[in-house]
Amino acid sequence: MTRNAVSQSHQLNVQYGSKKSSSGVFLNYTDNQGIVLNTGIKLVSGRFTHDSKPLNWLSTAMNMMVNHTWQSVTPIGSGGMDALRSNIEMPPLFPIKFPDGTWSNTTYKIYGFEYEAMANPVHYLNSRTDMRYRTHIMGNAALTFYIAEGLELKTQFGMNSRIYRRREHQPFGIINHDNNGKGKVNAEESDRLYWQEETFLTYKKVIDRHRLTAMVGLSWMEETYSRFTNDVGNFTTNAFGVYNLGAGSEQNTQQSEWQRWAMNSYFTRLAYTFSDKYSFTFTARVDGSSKFGANNKYAFFPSGGVAWNISNEDFMKDISWIDNLKLHTSYGVTGNSELPMYRSLAVFSASTVLLNGTRASAASSSRMANPDLRWEKTKLFDIGFNLNMLKNRLNFDVSWYYKYTDDLLLEAPIPITSGYQNIMKNVGALSNKGWDIMVTGTLVSNDDFSWNASLNANYNANKIEKLNDNNADIFVGDDWLGGQSIVMRVGEPLACFWGFERLGIKDAAYVAEHGGRVGTAIRSANRTIIGRGMPDWTGSFINRFRYKNFDFLAEFQFVVGGNIRLDCTHTIEDRFGLTSGIRSLMTEAWTEGKPTDLPNQVQAIRIGSFDGQDSQLDSRFVSSASYLRGRHFEVGYNFPAQKIKFLNMSSLRAFVNVNNLFVICDKSFKGYDPEVSTRGQFEQNVMNYQYPVPRTFSLGVNVTF
Numbered sequence: 001m002t003r004n005a006v007s008q009s010h011q012l013n014v015q016y017g018s019k020k021s022s023s024g025v026f027l028n029y030t031d032n033q034g035i036v037l038n039t040g041i042k043l044v045s046g047r048f049t050h051d052s053k054p055l056n057w058l059s060t061a062m063n064m065m066v067n068h069t070w071q072s073v074t075p076i077g078s079g080g081m082d083a084l085r086s087n088i089e090m091p092p093l094f095p096i097k098f099p100d101g102t103w104s105n106t107t108y109k110i111y112g113f114e115y116e117a118m119a120n121p122v123h124y125l126n127s128r129t130d131m132r133y134r135t136h137i138m139g140n141a142a143l144t145f146y147i148a149e150g151l152e153l154k155t156q157f158g159m160n161s162r163i164y165r166r167r168e169h170q171p172f173g174i175i176n177h178d179n180n181g182k183g184k185v186n187a188e189e190s191d192r193l194y195w196q197e198e199t200f201l202t203y204k205k206v207i208d209r210h211r212l213t214a215m216v217g218l219s220w221m222e223e224t225y226s227r228f229t230n231d232v233g234n235f236t237t238n239a240f241g242v243y244n245l246g247a248g249s250e251q252n253t254q255q256s257e258w259q260r261w262a263m264n265s266y267f268t269r270l271a272y273t274f275s276d277k278y279s280f281t282f283t284a285r286v287d288g289s290s291k292f293g294a295n296n297k298y299a300f301f302p303s304g305g306v307a308w309n310i311s312n313e314d315f316m317k318d319i320s321w322i323d324n325l326k327l328h329t330s331y332g333v334t335g336n337s338e339l340p341m342y343r344s345l346a347v348f349s350a351s352t353v354l355l356n357g358t359r360a361s362a363a364s365s366s367r368m369a370n371p372d373l374r375w376e377k378t379k380l381f382d383i384g385f386n387l388n389m390l391k392n393r394l395n396f397d398v399s400w401y402y403k404y405t406d407d408l409l410l411e412a413p414i415p416i417t418s419g420y421q422n423i424m425k426n427v428g429a430l431s432n433k434g435w436d437i438m439v440t441g442t443l444v445s446n447d448d449f450s451w452n453a454s455l456n457a458n459y460n461a462n463k464i465e466k467l468n469d470n471n472a473d474i475f476v477g478d479d480w481l482g483g484q485s486i487v488m489r490v491g492e493p494l495a496c497f498w499g500f501e502r503l504g505i506k507d508a509a510y511v512a513e514h515g516g517r518v519g520t521a522i523r524s525a526n527r528t529i530i531g532r533g534m535p536d537w538t539g540s541f542i543n544r545f546r547y548k549n550f551d552f553l554a555e556f557q558f559v560v561g562g563n564i565r566l567d568c569t570h571t572i573e574d575r576f577g578l579t580s581g582i583r584s585l586m587t588e589a590w591t592e593g594k595p596t597d598l599p600n601q602v603q604a605i606r607i608g609s610f611d612g613q614d615s616q617l618d619s620r621f622v623s624s625a626s627y628l629r630g631r632h633f634e635v636g637y638n639f640p641a642q643k644i645k646f647l648n649m650s651s652l653r654a655f656v657n658v659n660n661l662f663v664i665c666d667k668s669f670k671g672y673d674p675e676v677s678t679r680g681q682f683e684q685n686v687m688n689y690q691y692p693v694p695r696t697f698s699l700g701v702n703v704t705f
Helices: 083-089 123-128 508-514 569-574 640-649
Strands: 006-015 021-033 040-055 058-070 129-148 152-171 184-207 210-233 250-274 279-288 299-307 322-336 347-355 358-367 375-391 394-406 411-412 422-426 428-445 449-467 472-479 486-490 496-499 504-505 521-523 528-530 537-547 549-558 563-566 622-624 627-638 652-665 695-704
Touching: 006 695, 083 123, 083 569, 279 322, 411 472, 528 563, 640 652
Parallel strands: none
Antiparallel strands: 006 021, 021 040, 040 058, 058 129, 129 152, 152 184, 184 210, 210 250, 250 279, 279 299, 299 322, 322 375, 347 358, 375 394, 394 428, 411 422, 428 449, 449 537, 472 486, 486 496, 496 528, 504 521, 537 549, 549 627, 563 622, 627 652, 652 695
């Protein structure tokens, strides 16, 4: 099902300029094969830039970028019997093809047993098509007018167009994925157009030791989105693929939608510096968004900052080992308007009903209006210092921050007597506090050898401060295995996993007294918090070495703390039937004679169709999220200028590198890679069946003429 993938990437940059203008053309072609059969992505992109100053009082700038991608995908994390799941669960006694040349699948009886129905993953990947086509066009242009000394007016306009097309073909013959033997085609198209116009006036003045910058401006932006889908089934042949929807007699789903939102802003900024020692900055902005309720579309967001450059003080002149020392602090308020469209408005849904035996169109109210829906606001305070010392060979950038977010935007439950289940509202508050630490250093530096290192570490403690009016728990996430699996609780961080504790395994004595089935899990009576998806520390450690004409880069990435919820535990350990699984079934599954009181034990191997299933979301699903990754290693050689002069090259570098060389993680993690993305708004570090992360080796050259 997997393969050794070959990828290639080529860039060509051409830049030229004169006293009054400069231009550049940047071209790229990338072809990345996926490590899974018939997956991968191709990219073609081009960018053009042009800056000029045709008149003393006018300068212009333009930037245009176009790229197009072709991507072949396979479902990830769906939990369905897709290739990434059946690759693990299909019993290995099945060949890829039977002797007669037909694809194997588990609907065939072997040794008289009936197996859980699944398609051969190789058949699935070779026959099914799921292509995504994306075209991204982005451009902006700016005019700057120099009105008087220190006074300039800049106006700029930008557009961003994203065109998306999906073509999916599920041919009949792929068990569990062929629309009950009838085949299916899904076609989807969407277009997103965003534009922004921004104009601001800036004044700069230096008088002796005083430096002043003042700015005032305004902006408008708008985005429109349209989407069409068509799902057709019941084809008589697979030959058409996705290109003859009319050949399918089963019109399953046709949908279309159009959305629009807009925002306008007014802002100002004032910055003052005295003697390059003391700096003060104040900003203020008013933003209005169409997404919010009629009573609260606009909000005010101020901020201010102070900095003291201590190293410029007279009393620091004799301290030669300190090159720069600056203290800084700031406080400000920011807003969040990232919520789906029209959540402040009442919405009606269209459907069909039977009236006197005849199907008729109908409409019903599906969401309440909330005219008081308002901006989510975050108040941020930070304080820190910058320290450069030993002739800038050792540098520190350290900050402590505290963020308090209130008026959280959330789909909150409401009394069922209202006729609705939930409503988008401002429901509570959340805090984040932590450290941002950057340490860089030149550890060795001479003519032949140098060693530079940098450590970037970020610590964050997250806590829910309040929810709703009575601080009651709110459950979000998938309604799966008996209920929603994420709890939001006052005093706890976001992304808390909600489930049972696995306390041990039932043996014959336990079953005789309490009932149940021998070999299945003993779980707590009630659900509780069984893990937290937010990590404590994240960061990287980068080393750069140079020896004569050779250079070497070693980059490490780390996460400390937090948990991962592996939803695939449900099928690969807990509820398997006549399927394959993972190694822990053979090495850790409970058998007679083993202890029964150890937490998070693997249940006994059993056949679901004979012995029943026993699967609940419990602490066995949860693993440590900590890991250390060898992210990137590279060795390069820079050819001496005199040896490439005859080629009219100004520089030539050859290199070899490897990405994702190794990952060290806790043995409780059973997936391919512990770096898990967020699923949904609050489901941090939740994964099901992953796409394997490849180890990539690259060879390349950098040439400059």
